[in-house]
Amino acid sequence: xxxxxxxxxxxRHIAIIMDGNGRWAKxxxxxxxxxxxxxxxxxxxxxxxxxxxxxxxxxLFSFSTENWSRPQDEINGLMELLxxxxxxxxxxxxxxxxxxxxIGDVDSLPPSAYSKLKEAKETTSTNTGLQVxxxxxxxxxxxxxxATKRIAQKISEGKLKPSEITQQVMADHLDTAGxxxxxxxxxxxxxxxxxxFLLWQLAYTELYxxxxxxxxxxxxxxxxxxxxxxxxxRRFGMTGEQVKS
Ligand code: IPE
Ligand code: IPE
Ligand code: MG
Numbered sequence: 001x002x003x004x005x006x007x008x009x010x011x012r013h014i015a016i017i018m019d020g021n022g023r024w025a026k027x028x029x030x031x032x033x034x035x036x037x038x039x040x041x042x043x044x045x046x047x048x049x050x051x052x053x054x055x056x057x058x059x060l061f062s063f064s065t066e067n068w069s070r071p072q073d074e075i076n077g078l079m080e081l082l083x084x085x086x087x088x089x090x091x092x093x094x095x096x097x098x099x100x101x102x103i104g105d106v107d108s109l110p111p112s113a114y115s116k117l118k119e120a121k122e123t124t125s126t127n128t129g130l131q132v133x134x135x136x137x138x139x140x141x142x143x144x145x146x147a148t149k150r151i152a153q154k155i156s157e158g159k160l161k162p163s164e165i166t167q168q169v170m171a172d173h174l175d176t177a178g179x180x181x182x183x184x185x186x187x188x189x190x191x192x193x194x195x196x197f198l199l200w201q202l203a204y205t206e207l208y209x210x211x212x213x214x215x216x217x218x219x220x221x222x223x224x225x226x227x228x229x230x231x232x233x234r235r236f237g238m239t240g241e242q243v244k245s
Pocket of ligand 1: 018019020021022023024062063064067078189214
């Protein structure tokens with residue numbers, strides 16, 4: 001493994017927009033689903049790489065709210081792949097003390113995917129190692145809308161006053177409640193946009209864009225992203241002098 005510069009400055013939470021499966025398949029003259037199948041090895045590599053680095057949370061954008069607009073065949077293929085991968089990987093997660101979590105509108109997943117996911121989350125719920133968070137049927141705007149509904153409900157029941165809504169209250173009503181914001185967000189495939197990912201949580205995240213198509217993404221690419229992260233100065237609105245002192 002290529003050593004990163006500073007083992008003490010490893011991000012606690014890395015979020016990844018795993019993009020480029022379709023283009024990877026097209027380059028090989030294959031169907032898009034072929035790219036999605038080859039994405040699984042990259043997911044396994046990212047998990048192993050995150051574990052090696054000592055990352056605590058890894059959020060993987062797996063299926064967006066907007067992805068429901070894709071051709072039905074592709075959606076079906078992705079959902080089947082989700083069920084198969086979860087089924088295949090639960091023993092690995094148990095062996096490596098990995099906990100599986102999810103964010104997003106999982107109720108909208110097909111019943112087979114919903115129940116497999118639920119089962120895997122329950123099976124791994126007491127694991128204390130890396131937390132792998134799958135963003136499924138997820139979008140930041142959906143999540144913020146949900147949070148607003150939950151808060152509005154509490155206000156209508158008299159459990160919360162409008163004046164008591166703080167940034168912390170907002171954060172506590174998101175799907176990611178209790179999870180620290182990512183310090184590093186990686187997007188593969190050379191696209192420079194957020195595509196509705198973690199809009200609240202990425203407020204101060206360092207962004208890293210890689211030209212690598214997701215099925216080709218390996219530990220060395222993750223390590224390169226973390227090395228790049230370590231060369232950044234995170235200022236949080238302060239001056240460079242303030243953060244150095
Ligand atoms: C990312 O790869 C996987 C999902 C969005 C589910 P894409 O399928 O978006 O691949 P490209 O962007 O078309 O190459
Ligand atoms: C973002 O990728 C969603 C996931 C990686 C799951 P997309 O491929 O859907 O994003 P756009 O449509 O190119 O912005
Ligand atoms: Mg894409």
